[in-house]
Amino acid sequence: MAFDLLSEPIRRYIRDRRWEALRPIQAAAIEHITGSDDNFILASRTASGKTEAAFLPILSKVDFGRLGVAVLYVSPLIALINDQFQRIEQLCQYLDVPVTKWHGEASRGQKQRLLRQPAGIVLITPESLEAMFTNAPYHVKTLFAGLQYVVIDEIHAFLGTDRGLHLQALLARLAAVNRARFAVVGLSATIGDYAEAKRFTGEPERTKVLLDRTAQEMRTQFRYFAPEKGASDLPLDLLKDLYKQTSTSKALIFPNSRGLAEFIAVKLRQIADRVQGHANYFSHHSSVDKEVREYVEYFAKNNQRLPFCIACTSTLELGIDIGSVDKVVQIDTAQSITSLIQRVGRSGRRDGEPSQLLLYATHPWSLLQSLACWLLYQEGFVEPLRQARQPHDLLLHQALAITKELSGVGRAELVRRLRANPVFAEIIPADINAMLNELLARDWLEALGPELIVGVEGEFVVNGRDFYSMFRSEPALKVFYAGKTVGEIPYSPQVQEQENLLLAARTWKIKEVDFAAKRIEVVPANDGKKPLFFGGGGTVHPRIREKMLHLLASDSQHSELDAASQEALRVLRRTFAGFGLPAVPTHERPVLAKSGGEVKLYTFAGTRVNRGLALLLEAAEVAFSTDERESSFTLAVAPALLPALFAQLRLFADDIDFHIAQALAATPGLIDFAKWGAALPRPLQVAVLKERYYDVAGTQNFLRDTRLCSAIPAAAE
DNA sequence: GACCTGCTGCGGATTG
Numbered sequence: 001m002a003f004d005l006l007s008e009p010i011r012r013y014i015r016d017r018r019w020e021a022l023r024p025i026q027a028a029a030i031e032h033i034t035g036s037d038d039n040f041i042l043a044s045r046t047a048s049g050k051t052e053a054a055f056l057p058i059l060s061k062v063d064f065g066r067l068g069v070a071v072l073y074v075s076p077l078i079a080l081i082n083d084q085f086q087r088i089e090q091l092c093q094y095l096d097v098p099v100t101k102w103h104g105e106a107s108r109g110q111k112q113r114l115l116r117q118p119a120g121i122v123l124i125t126p127e128s129l130e131a132m133f134t135n136a137p138y139h140v141k142t143l144f145a146g147l148q149y150v151v152i153d154e155i156h157a158f159l160g161t162d163r164g165l166h167l168q169a170l171l172a173r174l175a176a177v178n179r180a181r182f183a184v185v186g187l188s189a190t191i192g193d194y195a196e197a198k199r200f201t202g203e204p205e206r207t208k209v210l211l212d213r214t215a216q217e218m219r220t221q222f223r224y225f226a227p228e229k230g231a232s233d234l235p236l237d238l239l240k241d242l243y244k245q246t247s248t249s250k251a252l253i254f255p256n257s258r259g260l261a262e263f264i265a266v267k268l269r270q271i272a273d274r275v276q277g278h279a280n281y282f283s284h285h286s287s288v289d290k291e292v293r294e295y296v297e298y299f300a301k302n303n304q305r306l307p308f309c310i311a312c313t314s315t316l317e318l319g320i321d322i323g324s325v326d327k328v329v330q331i332d333t334a335q336s337i338t339s340l341i342q343r344v345g346r347s348g349r350r351d352g353e354p355s356q357l358l359l360y361a362t363h364p365w366s367l368l369q370s371l372a373c374w375l376l377y378q379e380g381f382v383e384p385l386r387q388a389r390q391p392h393d394l395l396l397h398q399a400l401a402i403t404k405e406l407s408g409v410g411r412a413e414l415v416r417r418l419r420a421n422p423v424f425a426e427i428i429p430a431d432i433n434a435m436l437n438e439l440l441a442r443d444w445l446e447a448l449g450p451e452l453i454v455g456v457e458g459e460f461v462v463n464g465r466d467f468y469s470m471f472r473s474e475p476a477l478k479v480f481y482a483g484k485t486v487g488e489i490p491y492s493p494q495v496q497e498q499e500n501l502l503l504a505a506r507t508w509k510i511k512e513v514d515f516a517a518k519r520i521e522v523v524p525a526n527d528g529k530k531p532l533f534f535g536g537g538g539t540v541h542p543r544i545r546e547k548m549l550h551l552l553a554s555d556s557q558h559s560e561l562d563a564a565s566q567e568a569l570r571v572l573r574r575t576f577a578g579f580g581l582p583a584v585p586t587h588e589r590p591v592l593a594k595s596g597g598e599v600k601l602y603t604f605a606g607t608r609v610n611r612g613l614a615l616l617l618e619a620a621e622v623a624f625s626t627d628e629r630e631s632s633f634t635l636a637v638a639p640a641l642l643p644a645l646f647a648q649l650r651l652f653a654d655d656i657d658f659h660i661a662q663a664l665a666a667t668p669g670l671i672d673f674a675k676w677g678a679a680l681p682r683p684l685q686v687a688v689l690k691e692r693y694y695d696v697a698g699t700q701n702f703l704r705d706t707r708l709c710s711a712i713p714a715a716a717e
Numbered sequence: 718g719a720c721c722t723g724c725t726g727c728g729g730a731t732t733g
Contacts, residue, residue: 104724127723314720
């Protein structure tokens with residue numbers, strides 16, 4: 001039995017907690033981890049006790065008598081570290097083992113104490129680990145040369161991201177300074193590609209996945225509200241319905257944008273004021289002040305009986321403990337199945353009654369996409385996220401970081417270290433040389449005989465506060481009321497005295513703007529506009545678009561749809577009835593002939609394929625416009641000429657590198673999705689775009705395989 | 718039609 005495999009202090013901990021039983025993922029983890037030094041991925045839904053699943057067996061077997069820190073816990077969020085610290089510390093009191101938080105907001109005194117007596121468990125962020133490597137590599141050796149375990153929390157948040165690649169690179173650097181091998185345990189929600197998760201540890205063949213598929217039982221309902229003519233905000237009827245649905249519940253509302261989250265929180269509060277409902281309306285997103293957010297989290301976690309409503313963004317997706325809610329509301333399309341899983345995982349009632357998921361839509365295409373996501377989720381599909389194989393931008397960052405870490409390094413030794421890192425295994429030596437030459441040309445590195453040192457310009461880069469991360473931050477103004485921070489908003493025309501705005505679920509009037517100090521003083525007001533935030537579009541996985549096409553071509557009925565949703569779906573299906581699509585379309589795509597010699601092509605392709613098509617159309621100098629929501633291209637081409645255009649685009653696709661380089665020359669900012677990309681030589685920028693921004697193979701397949709299905713306008717409109 | 722994440726070292730003021 002799993003319990004008997006644990007050490008006596010850990011068993012005492014469990015007895016003192018009066019746990020009735022171990023959770024399935026805990027029992028499995030205990031059995032496997034205590035008996036082997038392999039790496040593990042523990043995949044299980046939110047709040048299923050994953051942290052304990054990892055730490056109970058690890059703390060049972062680790063030898064804390066050895067010199068240095070024994071277990072390193074890595075988390076994507078400071079808030080999560082602070083949360084987990086309490087739980088892990090309680091556990092460690094049974095072992096008399098110190099636990100230390102090491103992140104940018106952690107106490108320096110605690111860090112100093114750890115350096116004097118390196119031992120126990122450290123909780124850290126990837127960026128703090130990078131900072132330690134670049135600024136105080138001797139600390140890395142003192143603390144982490146004898147690691148036995150590295151635990152990575154929320155590992156799905158690192159998969160398929162630049163930040164994840166960065167963490168992989170750091171793990172390899174950590175392994176290089178260790179006296180012996182350490183094992184890696186990753187904690188995760190359900191993920192789409194377990195082979196990729198295994199690769200993350202650096203030792204795929206030594207990594208096993210322990211999976212608990214128990215899903216969240218949900219009562220799901222789709223509700224449709226057509227937009228009001230000319231209005232950019234949500235329909236009033238939707239808000240009224242939303243109020244009715246949530247006024248007596250503990251509810252999370254996800255509207256996909258910070259501005260809309262504010263709008264919803266304020267409007268619901270106004271309705272509540274009028275009808276004397278509760279006053280517990282909050283907003284929670286990155287622009288709300290940290291202390292305000294912590295209060296909202298505290299309120300949600302600690303109140304037992306009071307209803308509340310939080311309009312939020314993905315800040316409430318990851319595992320910060322806010323207890324469980326009984327309603328999860330998605331406003332317009334879920335962005336991805338991965339994020340839908342996280343959002344649904346926030347619910348769960350203990351009385352056995354299933355929680356409720358409400359999916360509101362204000363547009364037929366958003367209804368269709370949400371329905372597609374929901375059905376794929378039920379089928380168990382999760383977007384497989386793949387780490388880039390040729391991260392030249394990270395290579396450049398790590399070249400600078402290592403040069404600073406070593407206070408200068410021979411060029412051959414630097415190349416050796418970079419090549420020894422598994423994340424760069426697929427980058428050829430010529431590319432490493434080209435990257436280093438570019439750094440020398442920019443004076444970011446300087447050659448001193450055979451040595452490379454950080455160059456004059458490079459000093460500004462590596463000594464800047466912004467050096468340690470793989471993502472950039474937008475400048476913003478802090479918003480103050482009566483000496484307290486409310487939050488922050490980005491520079492925009494809205495930032496003007498006497499303008500009103502919404503923030504932290506309240507309405508404000510701007511009293512004073514101090515651009516030099518980046519401060520805005522506000523006072524309460526009665527009404528206001530939602531704040532304007534900027535951002536690019538998201539990327540939709542091709543499988544979601546395929547599902548949308550299948551839904552349009554079929555006549556499947558879905559009991560989760562309310563009457564208005566059913567009608568909206570019926571109307572959309574009728575629009576596509578004239579194309580003669582097969583019941584299960586594979587490569588068939590609808591083409592609508594429009595007046596004025598234009599056609600509208602519905603690609604039902606992933607965002608990265610659509611980007612590739614747009615690039616080739618620009619290269620071919622075809623006038624067009626796109627609508628990513630419906631995945632369509634409107635082209636100034638006669639329908640009969642489309643096949644010839646496809647043939648031409650296929651030829652252009654053979655020279656994709658050239659066309660990407662042309663696009664970059666015209667729009668250098670294209671590379672800015674990668675923080676360090678702009679410092680790469682142009683050919684490597686092309687390589688980065690090719691791998692991560694476009695889907696070149698997907699675009700080529702689309703042009704080769706697509707069968708166009710035409711309809712005449714009368715039948716379709 | 719987007720969302721999110723983190724941060725050194727130093728000097729000096731304030732607080733327990």
